[in-house]
Amino acid sequence: MRRYDRARARLIETLREKGIANERVLAAIAAIPRHEFVDDAFRPKAYDDVALPIGLKQTISQPFTVAYQTVLLDVQPGERILEVGTGSGYQAAVLAELGARVFSIERHGPLLTRTDALLQKLGYRVRTRLGDGTEGWPGLAPFDGIIVTAGGLDVPEALREQLRLPTEGKPDARLIIPVGDRTGQRMLRITRTGATTYEQETFAEFRFVPLVSG
Numbered sequence: 001m002r003r004y005d006r007a008r009a010r011l012i013e014t015l016r017e018k019g020i021a022n023e024r025v026l027a028a029i030a031a032i033p034r035h036e037f038v039d040d041a042f043r044p045k046a047y048d049d050v051a052l053p054i055g056l057k058q059t060i061s062q063p064f065t066v067a068y069q070t071v072l073l074d075v076q077p078g079e080r081i082l083e084v085g086t087g088s089g090y091q092a093a094v095l096a097e098l099g100a101r102v103f104s105i106e107r108h109g110p111l112l113t114r115t116d117a118l119l120q121k122l123g124y125r126v127r128t129r130l131g132d133g134t135e136g137w138p139g140l141a142p143f144d145g146i147i148v149t150a151g152g153l154d155v156p157e158a159l160r161e162q163l164r165l166p167t168e169g170k171p172d173a174r175l176i177i178p179v180g181d182r183t184g185q186r187m188l189r190i191t192r193t194g195a196t197t198y199e200q201e202t203f204a205e206f207r208f209v210p211l212v213s214g
């Protein structure tokens, strides 16, 4: 797969130029064959910093967006991370590459079947489930981090509640979620600081495919 090495190295440089400075995140992206996550027809563009179609009107997120959300999540090795919106599996692979235990929910069955096979082929251990991710994954909660890769109008209560309570010696659990209408969503980081308390920070604006409940 050497033919993509150059393009991948260029993508890392582009991400640096756009302000991504977290070396662990850049190394994870540098290690992942993004061309495997897109259809053959899009392979020539696999290392451009753009979102690409993956079928069923869904997209693999732009690498900058993946990097941005992953930096905000600040994954530590061994952490339990829930992703909502498995899609192509690329973001899940980034999390796995960073040493997280990854759980991911997708609402489109055919997409998930294809993605499960790909992640297995590439050796990424990701536990996936077909369903509505706005409900989280109650049986496996709590999580050290939750990342939502589709945009909705508000923050699903179940996701907040499935963040782990503050624990001595560990970073507080956090939820990274884009919130807004279809024209654009603000990236939020919601950190659980107590049984009923959360802190919210607001970051840049993005445009995701819709987070669909039910």
Ligand code: SAH
Pocket (backbone or CB within 6 Å): 058, 059, 060, 061, 084, 085, 086, 087, 088, 089, 090, 091, 092, 105, 106, 107, 108, 111, 131, 132, 133, 134, 149, 150, 209, 210, 211, 212, 213, 214
């Ligand atoms: N993380 C993905 C991004 C895929 S786009 C990647 O790296 O490729 C977002 C995905 O979220 C789509 O596949 C869409 O079907 C899914 N999605 C939207 N709403 C959802 C919901 N409520 N529960 C689970 N998945 C959802």
